[in-house]
Amino acid sequence: MIQLSLYEKQESLDVLNYQIRACKNCGLHLTRLHSLAGEGNMNSPVMFVALSPGEKENAENKMFIGPSGQVFNKLLQAAGIQRESVFMTNLVKCMLPKNRKPKMDEIEACSPFLEEEISIINPEIIVPLGAYATNAIITKFNLHNVSFGMNFSSLNGKILEKNNQKIYPLPHPAALLYNPRFKFNTIEKYRMLKKYL
Ligand code: SF4
Numbered sequence: 479m480i481q482l483s484l485y486e487k488q489e490s491l492d493v494l495n496y497q498i499r500a501c502k503n504c505g506l507h508l509t510r511l512h513s514l515a516g517e518g519n520m521n522s523p524v525m526f527v528a529l530s531p532g533e534k535e536n537a538e539n540k541m542f543i544g545p546s547g548q549v550f551n552k553l554l555q556a557a558g559i560q561r562e563s564v565f566m567t568n569l570v571k572c573m574l575p576k577n578r579k580p581k582m583d584e585i586e587a588c589s590p591f592l593e594e595e596i597s598i599i600n601p602e603i604i605v606p607l608g609a610y611a612t613n614a615i616i617t618k619f620n621l622h623n624v625s626f627g628m629n630f631s632s633l634n635g636k637i638l639e640k641n642n643q644k645i646y647p648l649p650h651p652a653a654l655l656y657n658p659r660f661k662f663n664t665i666e667k668y669r670m671l672k673k674y675l
Pocket residue numbers: 498501502503504505506507513570571572584587588
């Protein structure tokens with residue numbers, strides 16, 4: 479992959495973010511207030527990929543500020559990671575009404591934006607959060623040897639690698655809202671990311 483300078487990264491992200499904000503490529507544009515582009519440190523070796531904006535994120539046009547974001551912040555803090563040191567984005571850039579699951583055609587319509595973000599940020603390790611983001615990243619990197627289906631738990635916390643790209647699936651913070659007993663294990667998994675930062 480070609481290494482972009484800081485200036486080139488910023489310029490490419492500006493163009494991409496403009497396209498994301500204007501996008502009407504699937505029906506989710508009808509129910510959104512904002513389509514969220516990724517945010518954070520564009521030079522970070524660590525890129526988190528969540529599922530989609532929630533209600534608060536949709537209203538205020540910022541990543542991870544709702545209930546899931548509070549869990550995410552606590553996990554980072556407990557692991558000693560500064561939120562400003564990582565890059566964060568979503569698989570689907572517009573809110574899913576009533577937190578419903580994404581449809582395949584919505585994921586397909588939105589995936590080119592995520593692919594472009596990965597190519598601009600060029601992270602050392604991608605951290606898909608939850609089953610949908612993990613499935614999309616595994617498909618993008620052709621990790622066909624990984625037996626996945628929707629069995630996310632078999633990949634949770636395992637480092638996968640393809641062509642020097644590390645992929646580290648972790649649970650979506652929203653899942654931890656309802657299963658707080660998994661939080662301790664997940665903090666340990668977040669700590670592992672410190673060696674990349
Ligand atoms: Fe466009 Fe993605 Fe929003 Fe659909 S979800 S309208 S593809 S930005």
